[in-house]
Amino acid sequence: MSKRWLFTLLSLLLIGSFILSACGKATEAPATQAPATEAPTEAATEAPTEAPTEEPPAEPVTIQFFYPVAVDAPIADILKGYIAEFEAENPDINVEPVFSGGYGDTYTAIMTAIDGGAEPPAAAVLLATALYDLVNADAIVPLDGYLDQMEDKDAYLNDFFPAFMENSTYDGHIWSLPFQRSDVVLYYNADLFKEAGLEPPNSWEAWGQAAEALTVRDGDNVTRWGLEYPSGWPYWLFQPLAIGSGQNIVGDSDTEVYFDNPDVIEAVQFYIDLSHKYHAMPEGVQAVWGQAPTDFASGQTAMIVHSSGSLRGILDQADFEVGVMPIPGQEPDTYASVPGGGNIYIFKGAPQEKQDAAWRFITFLTQPKYAADFSINTGYIAVRQSAYDLDAMKAYVEQVPQALATRDALQYAGREFAVQDLGEVRNIFHDYLQKAYNGEMTPEEAMAAAQKEADAALEPFRP
Amino acid sequence: MSTRRTRSLVPYLLILPTFVFVAAFTIWPTINAIYTSFFRQRLNVARFREPTFIGVENYVKLFHDPRFLNVLRNTFIYVLGTVPASIIVAFLFAWLVNRKIKGVGWVRLGIFHPTILPMVSAATIWMFFFTPDYGLFNTTLSRLGYQGPQNWTGNPHLALLAVMIVAFWKNAGYYMIFYLAGLQGLPHDVFEAAVLDGATTWQQLRYITFPLLRRTTLFVTTIAFIGAFQTVDHIFVLTQGGPSGASTVLLYYLWQIRFEYQDVGKASAITVILIALLLIFTVSNFMLSERKEEA
Secondary structure, three states, rough: OOOHHHHHHHHHHHHHHHHHHHHHHHHHHHHHHHHHHHHHHHHHHHHHHHHHOOOOOOEEEEEEEEOOHHHHHHHHHHHHHHHHHHHHOOOOOEEEEOOOOHHHHHHHHHHHHHHHHOOOOOEEEEEEHHHHHHHOOEOOOOOOOHHHHHHOHHHHHHHHHHHHHHHOEEEEOOEEEEEEEEEEEEEEEEHHHHHHHOOOOOOHHHHHHHHHHHHHHOOOOOEEEOOOOOOOHHHHHHHHHHEEEEEOOOOOOOOOOOOOOOOHHHHHHHHHHHHHOOOOOOOOOOOOOOHHHHHHHHOOOOOOEEHHHHHHHHHHOOOOOOEEEEEOOOOOEEEOOEEEEEHHHHOOOOOOHHHHHHHHHHHHOOOHHHHHHHHHHHHOOEEEEHHHOOOHHHHHHHHHHHHHHHHHHHHOOOOOOOOOOHHHHHHHHHHHHHHHOOOOHHHHHHHHHHHHHHHHHHHHHHH | OOHHHHHHHHHHHHHHHHHHHHHHHHHHHHHHHHHHHOOOOOOHHHHHHHEEEEHHHHHHHHHOEEEEEEEHHHHHHHHHHHHHHHHHHHHHHHHHHHHOOOOOHHHHHHHHHHHHOOOOHHHHHHHHOOOOOHHHHHHHHHOOOOOOOOOOOOOOOOHHHHHHHHHHHHHHHHHHHHHHHHOOOOOOHHHHHHHHHOHHHHHHHHHHHHHHOOHHHHHHHHHHHHHHHHOOOOHHHHHHHHHHHHHOOOOHHHHHHHHOOOHHHHHHHHHHHHHHHHHHHHHHHHHHHHHHHHH
C-alpha cells in the first residue's frame, strides 16, 4: 500500500516538474523563434541583391529597445516606422520595440530584470537624470568606445543642443545621448495680452503684474486666473525660477545642492508672491499638471508654466493665438528654462554583439533626419541643431512658429536637477518646497531644513 | 497502522499544487524579505551594493525616522477611515436594494459601477472632480454651502482625505455585492416568524440579520483591510504621496524606498512590518469572530 502512494507521489512530482519546464519553454519560445521565422524573409529579399556570391548572412542579432510614452503622441507607431527603415538598412539586426509604461515603470522594469539576473534590453530610453543611479547600479556602459571610433565624433556630439548633453557626462565618460527631450516654457494667451495692451513679460515684476492684470474676479470667485503653475511634483518647473534668480539648485558637482542659497529662497518667495502679492494664481500647492494645458486652452487661465511637450495638445485645443516664451528672470530682460525628458542608454547586461547593434540603432535614430521627423510628429524638441536646417523642419516651423520658441528657450536653460541618491534628495526638496508653498514653513526655514537633510543624504557619496 | 498513516497523505497530496505556488510566491519571498531586512544593501551606492549584515539597524532607523512615523500615522488614518465607513455603507446599500422595487436593478448597477473601473481610471476621473473652482465635487460642495479650501489634492490637510474618498467610493459598491449575496441567502421563514412575533425592523437587523451575516462580515472586513493596505494606484495619479508626504501610506512609501531610493534592506524591513500588520489584523479578526461563534 505505502509503495503505491510513494509511486503516486513520485509521478505527481514528475508531472509537476514537466509542467514547470513546459511553462519555462513556452515563455522563452517567442524570443528564440522570432529571429528564425523572420530570417528567411530578410535573407530572401536582401541577400540576392546585396551579396549574391558571398556566404549567406549570419543569424541576425535581435535587440530589445525599451521606451516609455510620456506625451500624447503615437510614439509606438512612429518608432515602428523608424525601426522598419533601420532594419531595411541593417538586415543583420532586428529591433524589438517594447513599450514599458511611463519613465518610472520602464526604469523599474529594467532594474528588476537586472536584480533578478535576467538579461536587460540592449538599449532603453530613460530620464536623463537617472544617470548616477544607473552608473552606481553598474547597469549601463559608457559610450566613449563607440564615439571614439566615429570619424566625425566632435561634429556629431557638438550638433546636439548643449543643454541636452548636460546630464550625459559623469566620471569622465559619456553615458547617454539625447532622444526625446523637452524644456520648461511659459505659454501665454497672446490675444488677451493684446486686448489688455500688455507686452510678453521680460522680468518677474512684469510677469506678476501682467498675471494680476489678466486675473478676472466675479465677487469672491475667480473666473480666470492670470497664471497656473503646477507644483504637485515641483522641482522641474521650479528650476527656471531658481535659475532666473541667479542660482540653480544644482551645480556641476554630483554631490552638492544649493537649496538654502539666498537666490533660491527668493525664487521660492516669488512663487508665493504670485498668489499672495499679485493675487494672480491659486494659493498653495497646485496639483494640476494634467489639467493645466486644458485650463489654458479653454481660457480658465491666461498663462501656464508647462513642458514644451504640451505644445501640440494646446495648439489643437486653443482657439486663440498661443504665445510661447522662456520663463522670465528676476532682472529685466533675463530669462530661464530647464531641459527635461529622456536619453538613450546601452545596458551592460546585454551581450557584446547586442550592445554593438544597439549603438548602430542609436546612431541611426539620432540622425538629423529622424530627430526632425520625431520632433514634427511628437512635439518634442529636435535634439540635433542641424535638424532645424532640414526642409521638412523649416516647413514645420513655418506653420508652427511656437516650435522654434521652445527650441530658443534652450539657450537660457540650466542643468536639470540630478545628483547622487536622486530619489531621496528630490523627495526631501519636494517635501520642503511644498511646505513653503503651502505656508507651513517660511521659505527660509523650509530651504534650510531641505539643505540640512539633503546634505546628510549626500554625505556618503562625497569623496 | 500502515493503512492509516498512508491514508493521511491524501489531503497533503491534494493541497500540494496550491502549496507549491503559495510556497514559491508567498512564503519564500516573505522569508527572503525577513532575511534581507537584516542587511544593508543600496543599489545606487557603489560600496553598499553587496549586502552587509547589520542586524536590526534598518528597523531601528525606521522607527526613529519622523517620515516613516508619519507614514504609519497616515496609514492608520487611511485604513481606519476607509474600511469601517465603506463596510457600513456597503451593508446599508445592500439592505436598501435587497427588496423588490421598480428600477432596483439600475440602483444596484449605479452603486456597483465604480467597482468595475480600474483604480487608475477612477482616480483620473476624480482628479477632474477635485479640480478647484469648476470641478464637480467642489461645485456640488459649494452648492451645499461648503466654503472651505477647494484644493483637495494640494492642501496638506485635505490630500489624505481626498485619496480616502476615492477609495471609499470605489470599494463600497464592491463590498455591497457580498452583503447582497449574503442577504439573499438568508432564510425567509425566520423573518416571517419575527414579523408575526412583532419584531421591529431594528430588532430583526440586530437579532437575525447581523448574526446570520457574521461570516460575510468576517470575509468582507478581511478583504477590505488587506485591500486598504494594498491599493495605492490612485495615490500615484492624484497626489504622488504629497504635498510634503501628507498622503503617503505604507505601500507607497515601500515603493519609493525600493525603486526611487534603491534601498533594498530598508524596503525589506518595511515589507516585514507590512506583513506583520496584516497578520496581526487577520488573525485577531478570525479569533474574535470564532470566539463569538462559540459563545
